[in-house]
Amino acid sequence: MSELLSTTADGAPAARSVTADEMMTVVAARELVDGEACFVGIGLPSLAANLARLTHAPALVLLYESGTIGARPSRPPLSIGDGELAETATAVVSVPEIFSYWLQAGRIDVGFLGAAQIDRFANINTTVIGDYDAPTVRLPGAGGAPEIASSARRVVVVLRQTRRSFVDRVDFVTSVGHLDGLDSRERLGLPGAGPTVVITDLGVLKPDPATRELVLTSVHSGVDPVDVVSSTGWPLRVCDDLATTALPSALELAALDHLRAVTR
Amino acid sequence: MSELVALRDAVASHIHDGDTVALEGFTHLIPFAAGHEIIRQGRRDLTLVRMTPDVIYDQLIGAGVATAMVFSWGGNPGVGSLHRFRDAVEHGWPIPLGIEEHSHAGMAARYVAGASGLPFATLRGYRGTDLSARASSVAPITCPFTGEQLTAVAALRPDVAVIHAQQVDAEGNVGLWGIQGVQKEAVLASRRSIVTVEERVRTLDSRASVVLPSWVVSAVCVVPRGSHPSYSHSYSDRDNAFYQAWDQLSRDRDVFNDWIRRHVLETDTFEEHLALLDADAAKDGAA
Numbered sequence: 368m369s370e371l372l373s374t375t376a377d378g379a380p381a382a383r384s385v386t387a388d389e390m391m392t393v394v395a396a397r398e399l400v401d402g403e404a405c406f407v408g409i410g411l412p413s414l415a416a417n418l419a420r421l422t423h424a425p426a427l428v429l430l431y432e433s434g435t436i437g438a439r440p441s442r443p444p445l446s447i448g449d450g451e452l453a454e455t456a457t458a459v460v461s462v463p464e465i466f467s468y469w470l471q472a473g474r475i476d477v478g479f480l481g482a483a484q485i486d487r488f489a490n491i492n493t494t495v496i497g498d499y500d501a502p503t504v505r506l507p508g509a510g511g512a513p514e515i516a517s518s519a520r521r522v523v524v525v526l527r528q529t530r531r532s533f534v535d536r537v538d539f540v541t542s543v544g545h546l547d548g549l550d551s552r553e554r555l556g557l558p559g560a561g562p563t564v565v566i567t568d569l570g571v572l573k574p575d576p577a578t579r580e581l582v583l584t585s586v587h588s589g590v591d592p593v594d595v596v597s598s599t600g601w602p603l604r605v606c607d608d609l610a611t612t613a614l615p616s617a618l619e620l621a622a623l624d625h626l627r628a629v630t631r
Numbered sequence: 632m633s634e635l636v637a638l639r640d641a642v643a644s645h646i647h648d649g650d651t652v653a654l655e656g657f658t659h660l661i662p663f664a665a666g667h668e669i670i671r672q673g674r675r676d677l678t679l680v681r682m683t684p685d686v687i688y689d690q691l692i693g694a695g696v697a698t699a700m701v702f703s704w705g706g707n708p709g710v711g712s713l714h715r716f717r718d719a720v721e722h723g724w725p726i727p728l729g730i731e732e733h734s735h736a737g738m739a740a741r742y743v744a745g746a747s748g749l750p751f752a753t754l755r756g757y758r759g760t761d762l763s764a765r766a767s768s769v770a771p772i773t774c775p776f777t778g779e780q781l782t783a784v785a786a787l788r789p790d791v792a793v794i795h796a797q798q799v800d801a802e803g804n805v806g807l808w809g810i811q812g813v814q815k816e817a818v819l820a821s822r823r824s825i826v827t828v829e830e831r832v833r834t835l836d837s838r839a840s841v842v843l844p845s846w847v848v849s850a851v852c853v854v855p856r857g858s859h860p861s862y863s864h865s866y867s868d869r870d871n872a873f874y875q876a877w878d879q880l881s882r883d884r885d886v887f888n889d890w891i892r893r894h895v896l897e898t899d900t901f902e903e904h905l906a907l908l909d910a911d912a913a914k915d916g917a918a
Binding site for chain 1: 657658659682683702703704705706708709710712713716717720721732733734735736739740742743754755756757758759760761762765779780809810811812813815816840841862864868869871874
């Protein structure tokens with residue numbers, strides 16, 4: 368992303384240029400509220416959750432699907448089962464327990480998911496690209512995502528935005544977003560609210576309250592909304608009062624630099 | 632009563648061609664040594680069960696021991712794709728691999744049902760996904776008390792479970808701690824079980840949060856560092872560099888075949904493979 372004169376979350380000029388991935392991580396971290404219980408996937412979600420813990424949400428409770436509850440890792444783990452997660456956790460429980468007593472029972476405020484494909488109703492595909500029986504690309508599969516998407520009170524989705532990843536209809540529904548739109552998710556009886564925000568390297572999308580179709584609500588600094596529309600595989604609606612995402616604050620950047628430094 | 636035997640003998644007597652085998656360990660305590668021994672002994676036509684088929688299943692699949700896999704997430708954690716798994720599913724190399732896939736919650740529930748001696752488990756999952764239509768072991772069910780629509784998943788009953796743990800005591804009881812995954816359920820759901828351990832002790836460490844009594848385990852084998860490149864809490868650290876290196880070692884069929892030949896087929900034991908890895912690392916360090 369180009370360096371631009373713009374203000375940050377704390378009103379000061381940006382300390383340095385910011386990459387698209389950093390922007391995505393920072394915006395994702397801001398979605399997490401202090402004190403919430405957050406079910407975290409590995410990769411960018413884990414980095415964002417740990418960033419939130421170092422900045423505005425020190426009391427964020429991180430739960431990893433490896434069964435670690437309240438983990439406080441000093442550096443973002445490479446895998447969800449790194450030893451430090453267990454050593455710093457309040458409790459370590461079995462895999463059946465984390466999914467039944469904690470996630471399914473409704474104890475998770477926010478679930479954090481990535482995706483290979485997402486569609487206009489925020490349904491998520493992490494299974495195959497192309498035909499299931501003769502796939503173009505075989506992806507890792509479901510993991511914990513389907514139940515996170517159905518049972519967490521709300522879901523934050525993070526992925527890079529291209530015409531290949533933002534499609535009209537996903538090739539495979541691994542995890543349910545807002546299904547066919549309108550009230551179809553509620554009619555299915557899924558307990559959580561589903562994806563309430565999708566954060567990309569270009570901007571932020573949210574489901575329209577009535578139709579549940581994803582709408583562009585904010586663009587990151589320096590991004591032309593026309594480019595976001597052309598990076599989307601359906602005719603993307605742009606919201607009337609489109610916002611510009613605040614650049615990372617000096618604190619957010621320092622915390623991100625710290626996390627990067629301790630990871631390697 | 633568990634029998635203390637060499638890993639070679641445990642695999643030879645308990646794992647047969649055509650068996651359904653679950654090697655479990657959720658990112659921690661992954662039984663790599665046992666996986667290598669299965670390849671070394673040339674097992675064929677196995678149905679491999681595992682929640683998170685990662686590098687160990689990439690090796691087993693690439694070596695051609697499996698014709699089917701039941702799983703919920705197949706990737707190299709934090710690194711990317713499993714290239715041998717993808718090659719098998721996308722191109723049928725070295726042999727076609729049938730797959731049956733679930734969510735983690737579904738697989739965990741299936742193991743719990745198997746361990747409990749029940750035919751199925753219920754959960755609030757799968758609804759609205761394309762997963763349910765693809766697996767014959769998933770079906771809708773109505774709660775007889777509330778009328779709520781739920782999902783039933785069939786019990787998993789593997790022929791053999793294989794896990795790695797920290798310790799076995801003098802009486803043959805197995806103890807493990809740290810991230811405990813689904814190993815207890817896998818062992819109790821299976822007809823037979825093989826456990827590799829870091830060491831044999833007189834009495835189990837008080838940190839052992841999961842204890843498998845001797846009489847539910849078929850065979851125990853002492854294999855120090857038998858979970859490498861995964862780790863054994865309090866004994867070894869995860870070798871993240873190996874997971875990263877695997878991405879390159881597994882991309883090309885010839886490079887992969889050469890690695891399996893040198894490190895598995897032409898070694899007699901896992902200890903020899905580890906010594907070879909250490910020697911390679913020393914050579915790279917000197918270069």
